[in-house]
Each structure stands twice: as C-alpha cells, then as structure tokens.
Amino acid sequence: MADVAERAGVSTSTVSRTLRGLSTVSPEVRARVEQAARELNFAVSRQAASLVTGRTGNVAVLVPTLDAWFMGAALSSLAPLLRSAGMELNVYVIPDMAERTSFFERLPARRNADALLVFSFDLTDAETARLDGLGMPVIYVSQHVEGRPSVYVDDVAGALHGTRHLLNLGHRRIAFLETVGASGFSFSSNERLVGYRQALTEAGVPLDDDLVAATAVGDKRGTAEVLGRLLSLREPPTAIFAEQDEVAVAVIRTLRRTQIAVPERISVLGFDDQPLADWFDLSTVAQSPSDIGREAGELALRLIEDSQAEHERHVILPTHVIPRATTAPAPRPQDEQEADR
Amino acid sequence: MADVAERAGVSTSTVSRTLRGLSTVSPEVRARVEQAARELNFAVSRQAASLVTGRTGNVAVLVPTLDAWFMGAALSSLAPLLRSAGMELNVYVIPDMAERTSFFERLPARRNADALLVFSFDLTDAETARLDGLGMPVIYVSQHVEGRPSVYVDDVAGALHGTRHLLNLGHRRIAFLETVGASGFSFSSNERLVGYRQALTEAGVPLDDDLVAATAVGDKRGTAEVLGRLLSLREPPTAIFAEQDEVAVAVIRTLRRTQIAVPERISVLGFDDQPLADWFDLSTVAQSPSDIGREAGELALRLIEDSQAEHERHVILPTHVIPRATTAPAPRPQDEQEADR
DNA sequence: ATGAAAGCGCTAACAC
DNA sequence: GTGTTAGCGCTTTCAT
DSSP states (O other), X not given: OHHHHHHHTSOHHXXXXXXXXXXXXXXXXXXXXXXXXXXXXXXXXXXXXXXXXXXXXXXXXXXXXSSSHHHHHHHHHHHHHHHHTTOEEXXXXXXXXXXXXXXXXXXTTXXXXXXXEEESBOOOHHHHHHHHTTSSOEEEESSOOTTSOEEEEOHHHHHHHHHHXXXXXXXXXXXXXXXXXXXXXXXXXXHHHHXXXXXXXXXXXXXXXGGEEXXXXXXXXXXXXXXXXXXXXXXXXXXXXXXXXXXXXXHHHHXXXXXXOTTTTOEEEEEEOOHHHHHTTOEEXXXXXXXXXXXXXXXXXXXXXXXXXXXXXXXXXXXXXXXXXXXXXXOOXXXXXXXXX | OHHHHHHHTSOHHHHHHHHTTOSOSOHHHHHHHHHHHHHTTOOOOHHXXXXXXXXXXXXXXXXXXXXXXXXHHHHHHHXXXXXXTTOEEEEEXXXXXXXXXXXXXXXXXXXXXXXXXXXXXXXXXXXXXXXXXXXXXXXXXXXXXXTSOEEEEOHHHHHHHHHHHHHHTTOOSEEEEEEOOSTTBOOOHHHHHHHHHHHHHHTTOOOOGGGEEEEOTTOHHHHHHHHHHHHTSXXXXXXXXXXXXXXXXXXXXXXXXXXXXTTTTOEEEEEEOXXXXXXXXXXXXXXXXXXXXXXXXXXXXXXXXXXXXXXXXXXXXXXXXXXXXXXXXOOOHHHHHHHHO
C-alpha cells in the first residue's frame, strides 16, 4: 500500500480511504490512486485490514457433507449472495463424529469469520452453548433452535399436505417411511412424522404404528425388508410416503422388481423434489434449498451488520406438493372388503 | 494472547511457541500455558499470525457450481484433507460469465490464500496468465494446462475403453453424444471424442460424423431431436455412448418412451458413474471425483510447502468401465443385412 | 481533504 | 528454554 501511496504521491491513509470508497477523497486524488493501484496490481490484504477493523470478511458454514443435493443447491445460492456483499465463504465439512467433536473442541472458525451458518445438524445443548460463546452470530439452517436465528422449511405442513394429497386420492392405509440418517444429518424426521399423523387424524383415519417404518438411504436390503414387512400386514398400505426422494425411488424400484405396479397398486410419494424425482416421475413434496440458502445468507449479513437485530428470528419456508406419475387413486376399497367377506 | 501469557506467568513469545507446538518449550511451562489458554477459551488469530508469517492458512477453490455431483464429491474428499493439514477451505463459486469476468478482474483470492485450485474451467490464455501472476501455486483440476500442475482423469483412455466395450459386444454403428455445457464447465468433450475415434479406428470401423451429435444436460427436447436424427439415419446406431451419465439417462428415457427397448435394440453407455447411473442400472465409464479431489489437495499442500517442487506435475487418474444393464450384444447383423437385400 | 502516528495480535530474530 | 523487541500491512484517531 505504501508503494501505491508513493506512486500516487499521497499518504497511505488516503490510499486506504480511496480503496474503501470513502467519500472524503477528492475526485482528482481518487483517480490518481486508483490508477496507481491498478498499475501495481495492488489488492488490500484482508488479513491486515481485519486486524484493525476486527472484521474478517469471512462467513463460515458448517456442513455435514457437500456430497448431497441439498447442500449443493443451498450453497450455490448462498455463495454468490455473499460474494456480492464482499464476503468470502469458508466451508467446514464435518462428515463424521470424530470431525464433529474436534470441530466443537477447537472451534476453528473462532476469530476467523464474522458469522457462522450451521447446516442440518441435530446439535446437543452443549454444542449449541459452545457456539453461543463463539463471539459471532450463529444461524441455524434446516433446524429450529430455540431462541436462536434459524432458517428452515415447514416440515410439518409439508408432510401434512403430502399426506392429504394421498388421502384425497382415496388412500386410507398410508405408510410413512422415515430415513435414519448418517453423520448427524437431520432429516427433520420427527416434524414430518407429526405432519403425517396430523393429516390422518384430521381425516379420521386411525393411526397405526405398524405403518411407520425406517430405513437408510442406499440400504437396498433394508428397504426391501421393510417393504416386505409392510406388504405382509393384514391390511397392507396402498400408499407409501417416504420422507426423502432417494428412499421413495428405492421403494419404487423394489416394488416394480417385485411386479407390484406403481402407482396402480401402490402409490409412492417422496419429499424434497431433487432432480432424481423428475428422472423417476416421482410425486413429491418440494422444498427449495436455494431459497433456504438465500434466506440464511441474507439473515447472516443482517446479523453481521447488527448482531442484536433479529436475534431470535425464525424464517420458515413453504413446501408444495408436486403430483407426478407415482401417485394415483387408491385401488377401489370395495375389492378389498369383498375379499374379506 | 497477552492475557494467556499473564495467567501462565510467561511471555507472549512462549505462549506463541507453545500453541504452535514448537519443541523448545519445557513440558512444565507448556502444561501451564495450555491450561491458561483453555481456561480463557483462547484461539490464535489467523489474521494476525498471517500478517507476520505471510501465510494465510487458506486454500481457495474456484468452482463453476456446487450443485453438481462431481463438485460435491471432489470437495467432500478435499475438505477433510485440508482440515487435517490445518488449512481452511475458501470457496469461490463462479456460475456465469459475469462472475467469472469479475473474478479474474479483481482476483479476490489474491493475498488471501496460499494456493488456488481451479476446477473444471476452460480457461483462456489470458486468464491462465492472470493466475500466473497471483503469487501463489495454482493447481488446475479436471483440465490439462500446459506447464502448470494439473490433476485430471484420462478421458481419452476412458472413452477408448468405453467404446471398446461396445465394440466387443458386436456394435459397429456407435453414436457419440457430446454434452454442450453451460457456464464454462469443461466436460472434457474433445478428449473423450478422441478416445472414441481411436477405438473405432483401431477396430477398423469407419468414422461417420453423422454419428456424432451434441446436446445439453436437461434439454429434453433437444435430446429427443438429436435421437430422432440418429435413428432416422440410413444405418442407425445400435449403441449410443453419451459422455455424461445424465445425458445417457435422458436418452434411455426417451428411447423407452418411444418403445425402443434398451438394451435389446439399442445399447446406451454413460460416463461418470454418478449415483444416478446406479439408479438406472446404467453401464458407464467410471471416474472418481473423490480421488481427483484428494490428489489435487495433496498436490496443493506440497506446492505450498515448496512452490518449486512439482512445478509442472500432471497427475492423471484412471477410469474403468462398469457394465450394468443398458449395454448388451448388438442385434444380430445378418438381420439388418437381410433387410437391406 | 489529507497526513502523521499509534496500534491491531501476532511471530521471528536476537539476546540472555 | 525463555523474554525483549521490532515489525507484518493495514485503519483510525487526531491534527492540520
């Protein structure tokens, strides 16, 4: 910066003021400084600047993985937003418990970012408390944390509407397939289950715990077993609501391989609306990770400006049902009743 | 840091030495300092440290998007590797030309990272030259840049082996479907086309430009048109080699919707082996983005240590053919010949 | 509107 | 093995 100052024939203070766009610089001097900076290919050192301003210009995000549709979409909308605010994006990937423990022990983001976005973890109270002491705004994304700024989708309403969609098609025996996630990724299972139950209760359909099962993404065998169990119930489901598209697709493949027609005999509904859903013509409940990313980013920027504002703000985003080809009217109930006589 | 020093009854130098793990600290003092640091919840400011060491502790990556299988997988392997080397990961997402221009104009990574990984761009010479002047090691990933460290997959060999796989199944009319990418993402089209041609030439099968076509990911209509053109050739292909799984899947769906059996009448081969390939039982040429990410990260760390070492090193990774259910022996050629008589 | 000077929190010589 | 000291490159009072 001294070089630039010398070349422009001014002091470093003036260079600093110019480069930060302060208005207290005469146009003439400004032009000279800018030219000098350009000629010398000069860029301000964030490190040195942050040392005195106390702001790093970084936003940190804590994610369980980058290898998932949700994260990719969310960060793809978050990143340009931060950039246009002059902020850098710092990513911490915490794929397993070991990394997670180490992160919360060392808190490497400390003093290294102006805000932290925590994506999709089910944090313990101790972890939340630890983040409280981080000395920067922490925004919880895809999870609700009491009394802290959070951005998430209305999972209850999503599952409610999804279930209603199936009810409207005449289904009465509707199974719900939870995802048991790895690596602390929260799939909002509980919320979605609540919505499912709520819709059934609303419609006067009795709850049946036999219709609620769990499986893991990618666990083909497990999924097949779970399906086998559901289908061998005395009153098997005519529809299956999976709380994640990946699981829904696995279900469809398994059913079709077993010569069970989807949606003629069994309807399948997913949750997410990731590209996979379109590939498989899967009916699903859509959420928008890019909206989530954007809202979270905007909230972060506002909190950086004024850490008191919106201290406990919760941003709740909508979902909507997208009917495609895997949900259809339930097989006529009289058939089943006749079979029972 | 002064607080820690006072609490431990030592100088700040000793605190600094202790916290950086230098061995020139007596065990007894070390213990005292560490305890004090823990009690005060102290963490070293990277900003201040980097000001004097000249190293930022950041590795920057330039990516076209995060919303793609390849990037997610590559960064998911890169990130933990950097973390365990004590480095932070700084992500620059450049989704369009405007952002790209602005990035190369302002070079925000300048002075802000110790190395830059450039993923999957087709850079102009001017851009490469600009990066040369960045003052840090630049590693090119998923692309070969003459005389600069690069990490990429052997696309020629991949396409060669993929094409051979089809030739071995008896196919002689093999179409090649290029992807015309958006946002400067390089899909290594040219290399793969070279491999395809090489395999055909090797096998004495004449090249036919009518069999080489292009389409974009997600462009259903375009893909359908291209397929229509291929199928209405006087000698239509019995196999289609798409240079990306997504396109291969789009092809399969279009064919099946048109009642053309895959693989009975037409074989389809992809390239990538992303999860989608497994969902659709797609035969494909596999590459490993996580290996790419790891190799790139290791190379970056080595170059940070010694920027002269491996200055022009190219790391070339292998591919392998994964036959699944979408490639099968070509329809018996005598049928076609008889039809011609 | 501009400059001088102090200091942000740390590390690296250099002394002891 | 430990302390003292001098900056690293900026921003920010405070003068002028």
